Amino acid sequence: MNKPLLAALATLVITGAGVAPAVAATPALSGAARDAAVSARDAGPAARAVTFAGTVALSNCSGSVIRFPGSEDNDPALVMSNGHCLETGFPAPGEVVVDRASSRTFGLLNASGTRVGTLRANKIAYATMTDTDVALYQLATTYAQIRSAYGISPLTLNDTRPAAGSAITVVSGYWKRTYACNIDGFAYRLKEGDWTWKDSIRYTAACDTIGGTSGSPVVDNATGRVVAVNNTGNEDGQRCTVNNPCEVDASGNVTVRPGINYAQQTYQIPACFGLDNKLDLSRAGCVLPKP
Numbered sequence: 001m002n003k004p005l006l007a008a009l010a011t012l013v014i015t016g017a018g019v020a021p022a023v024a025a026t027p028a029l030s031g032a033a034r035d036a037a038v039s040a041r042d043a044g045p046a047a048r049a050v051t052f053a054g055t056v057a058l059s060n061c062s063g064s065v066i067r068f069p070g071s072e073d074n075d076p077a078l079v080m081s082n083g084h085c086l087e088t089g090f091p092a093p094g095e096v097v098v099d100r101a102s103s104r105t106f107g108l109l110n111a112s113g114t115r116v117g118t119l120r121a122n123k124i125a126y127a128t129m130t131d132t133d134v135a136l137y138q139l140a141t142t143y144a145q146i147r148s149a150y151g152i153s154p155l156t157l158n159d160t161r162p163a164a165g166s167a168i169t170v171v172s173g174y175w176k177r178t179y180a181c182n183i184d185g186f187a188y189r190l191k192e193g194d195w196t197w198k199d200s201i202r203y204t205a206a207c208d209t210i211g212g213t214s215g216s217p218v219v220d221n222a223t224g225r226v227v228a229v230n231n232t233g234n235e236d237g238q239r240c241t242v243n244n245p246c247e248v249d250a251s252g253n254v255t256v257r258p259g260i261n262y263a264q265q266t267y268q269i270p271a272c273f274g275l276d277n278k279l280d281l282s283r284a285g286c287v288l289p290k291p
Helices: 005-011 032-042 143-150
Strands: 055-057 062-067 076-081 096-101 105-109 115-128 134-142 167-172 177-192 195-203 217-220 226-233 246-248 261-265
Touching: 062 143, 062 167, 062 217, 062 226, 076 115, 076 143, 076 226, 115 143, 134 143, 167 226, 195 226
Parallel strands: none
Antiparallel strands: 055 062, 055 105, 062 076, 076 134, 096 115, 105 115, 115 134, 167 177, 167 217, 177 195, 177 246, 195 261, 217 226, 226 261
């Protein structure tokens, strides 16, 4: 996993490139807005500008304020990150967290990556590390209230599966850094330690994400919509171990890709939420794991 920073420091391991600094407030990076503009430019003339607006910084990970295609302005806002970024620790294989009280806070960023406010959750609406690696927090504020206070709109989750070759940008609110690359393909199964994820996105090598980028939205440059949530990468070529995921095809063949990073698709999520952004795992078309 693109591990939460505290865990990464504890084990002196981090996905992608060495050990990260402990303090996110002073990363050795600059020109956040320039990075975002370059990401969009390199994707081609049809690309939309990808900025930090609507992304958030967690205490140990990245995330974003997200809406579904059918969400309304007066719905309670949602923040998306990884299941392995939960404040309570990694969910066990097969564990699904639903409607658990939470008062976690998130630093909201504007387009240039400046923190403009603090958002607070009132519950974990849904979280798991089974089949996917996602956490969705419900906030105490609506989309309209966030827009009124900060002038920032949520990112929209696409409800269709992305295509191989698509130009994408991984936007880390924790590091205030972007990573531009393409979808290289899809892993039928991605196995890491005790966890297995389905139909994971594999990046091309340019998205060399690191610890703290966990939970970053993966934005399709052409549409500006979120197609995945960044979560892991193979650090040093080990086979199917923690921080060294392996790909397993439908026939059981295992492939290890050292240095390559991955994300979990999110197009399946909107079908599991109904009116007022309320989770309903019994809805038609909802395939998320159930408790």
